[in-house]
Amino acid sequence: MMKKRTDVFDYGQQRTCPTCSNIFSGKFCNRCGEKVIDQRERSIRHFLAEIVNAFTFLDGKFPRSIKTVLVSPGKLSFDVVRGIKIPYMKPVSLFFVANFLYFLFPLFEAFNTSLNSQLKYQQYSEWVQQLVDRKIENRGITFSEFELRYNESSTSKAKLMLVVVVFLFSIVLSVINFSRNAYYADHLTVSFEFMAYTLLFTTISLSVLLVLVVRLGVIFETDLTWILYDEKLLLLPLIFVFTLYFLYRMQVKFYTSKWWIAAVKALLLFFGFTLVVTVYRFILFFVTFWTI
Numbered sequence: 001m002m003k004k005r006t007d008v009f010d011y012g013q014q015r016t017c018p019t020c021s022n023i024f025s026g027k028f029c030n031r032c033g034e035k036v037i038d039q040r041e042r043s044i045r046h047f048l049a050e051i052v053n054a055f056t057f058l059d060g061k062f063p064r065s066i067k068t069v070l071v072s073p074g075k076l077s078f079d080v081v082r083g084i085k086i087p088y089m090k091p092v093s094l095f096f097v098a099n100f101l102y103f104l105f106p107l108f109e110a111f112n113t114s115l116n117s118q119l120k121y122q123q124y125s126e127w128v129q130q131l132v133d134r135k136i137e138n139r140g141i142t143f144s145e146f147e148l149r150y151n152e153s154s155t156s157k158a159k160l161m162l163v164v165v166v167f168l169f170s171i172v173l174s175v176i177n178f179s180r181n182a183y184y185a186d187h188l189t190v191s192f193e194f195m196a197y198t199l200l201f202t203t204i205s206l207s208v209l210l211v212l213v214v215r216l217g218v219i220f221e222t223d224l225t226w227i228l229y230d231e232k233l234l235l236l237p238l239i240f241v242f243t244l245y246f247l248y249r250m251q252v253k254f255y256t257s258k259w260w261i262a263a264v265k266a267l268l269l270f271f272g273f274t275l276v277v278t279v280y281r282f283i284l285f286f287v288t289f290w291t292i
């Protein structure tokens with residue numbers, strides 16, 4: 001539960017709300033929600049503390065939320081849609097923080113897709129190749145000039161467009177967990193939680209961990225660089241395990257599925273997610289292609 005500091009606030013005192021003139025007792029106006037101002041809050045010290053809080057999430061909501069997302073997937077969304085919001089950061093906000101952190105470490109490009117990969121390793125590669133060839137010919141530039149411009153533009157767009165993955169995946173969630181009583185926004189909340197998890201753990205933490213393992217290999221004079229270059233050997237299986245872990249537990253917690261239904265749906269959701277990533281890359285290609 002949340003820690004409480006000793007509270008000297010007089011909850012019985014009647015106050016007039018400065019915003020809506022309602023008379024109430026307690027820390028917040030019960031009509032418009034305005035917070036009672038404590039004179040100490042006007043000090044420069046408090047003001048600076050608020051700024052620090054805004055940046056470091058010292059109020060505990062951020063660490064509590066990421067811990068919940070990791071330790072019991074689906075619980076954050078489950079609680080939030082049932083009105084337990086105060087202890088947590090909303091999944092939407094958590095996603096944007098994760099997205100921001102992903103921005104800070106350009107080393108890990110899980111969702112970015114280089115021109116090389118677009119032209120060679122996607123289902124739609126052949127088609128895209130023809131478009132690129134035509135553009136290069138029309139512009140009278142070399143392939144490497146085009147590639148340089150493309151990759152630079154695509155990297156920043158990839159991160160801005162991650163929210164597209166969230167929306168596409170919420171559709172997959174609403175199809176696989178279709179129910180007349182469910183609200184679409186609930187699936188969207190789960191999708192934000194899932195993407196926050198994917199960025200924070202499957203992408204950032206996993207990459208940092210693998211880089212550390214490779215560095216440790218150097219200390220012990222063992223060449224472990226294959227971990228980073230041959231992704232099929234370790235990286236992809238780990239991503240599969242990390243993702244299925246979340247989807248299975250989330251399915252049980254949020255959608256209250258029986259274990260075997262949760263297992264089947266987690267697999268379907270996994271394949272749905274890989275499809276979503278392909279569609280995202282396809283959209284990313286066109287957004288980059290038409291703007292450079």
Ligand SMILES: [Zn+2]
Nearest residue numbers: 017020029032
């Ligand atoms: Zn008020």
